[in-house]
Amino acid sequence: MLKKGVERKEVLRALGEVFRAHGYEGASLTLITEATGLGKGSLYHLFPGGKEQMAAEVLADIDGWFELNIYAPLRDANDPARAIAAMIAGVDQYFHSGDRVCLVGLVALGSARDTFAETVDDYFARWQVALAQLLRRSGLSRSQAQRRAEDALLTIQGALVLARARNDAGIFRRALSDLMARLLAP
Amino acid sequence: MLKKGVERKEVLRALGEVFRAHGYEGASLTLITEATGLGKGSLYHLFPGGKEQMAAEVLADIDGWFELNIYAPLRDANDPARAIAAMIAGVDQYFHSGDRVCLVGLVALGSARDTFAETVDDYFARWQVALAQLLRRSGLSRSQAQRRAEDALLTIQGALVLARARNDAGIFRRALSDLMARLLAP
């Protein structure tokens, strides 16, 4: 029965890609059955709450990934420069160097925003706090650290939007590179 | 018959708000009839191409606004500092200090991106060129100017996403304020 958990994870990954590609509104059950290889019956057996539950679990899964791979390392870090470099590398990896959209940002812009408002806010809030506390430890004032962390989050989101709009992954790479320098500045 | 043009503009404004609120996919004809006060018959009389034509004309209308109020002033400016301040003020006004989503960015993230790819790319490309040329005239190198203009566009988009995600318009105000300083730096 441990297999169940593993398989669910796999389904969530596939669901995530569908939501990323078509948005919450645009991700129809037809598209979802194709992406997961599961019939509607199986899907509603796994997710009795339907599409909303699917999206909620996908968002929770994403949150878990960032908690493990981004937020926690930020919190536990001793060396700010190394930690920031690791964060940037993790972000670059996660978003496939700008090819992959941020589902949390996408949900925030759409009409599903209200449904997932708390999850969306939490995702960014915890990121910002973890990063700001690291920057504070590196010598910045409380307000400087907070403002710089805000700038980091916003830069990543903006780079993802612009890279997609202009179909130029270089935008994302350049933005991350500049961001790292800005975060490490004295 | 001049009235016709005026009324069409009004319909396009209403359409724009529906698309902004629900995205291209989420903007159903029911929502559109409610927002415009027009029945389906009238809508298809005005826009024989249906929803796609509606969105295309809304995007063209937005493009026209930016051309007139942002790009052209940027191109014609003599005083870079004044021109950048004017751009920032115009952006702040247009996006209602972060309360209003950027439809072009929203379309870029969704699955309608391919349909409107050229329009979306053009919107950002012309903005970047106009801004970069101004920065060039203010003494920056070609690559510096281009990179800084890219940063400006990406910052605005990211600020809109994050402000909406966190439901905090202050994020947008702060981002614009910081951006102005960054653009004017030597």
Add this chain to the structure above:
DNA sequence: GTCTATAAAGCGATAGAC
């Protein structure tokens, strides 16, 4: 636990009266 069949509602789009 997965499937097919189907329900009920909503979708974009069209026809035709006025």
Add this chain to the structure above:
DNA sequence: GTCTATCGCTTTATAGAC
């Protein structure tokens, strides 16, 4: 130029066989 009625299709969701 605007309306109502309606078409054909797709949507989410359910029921029941296996």
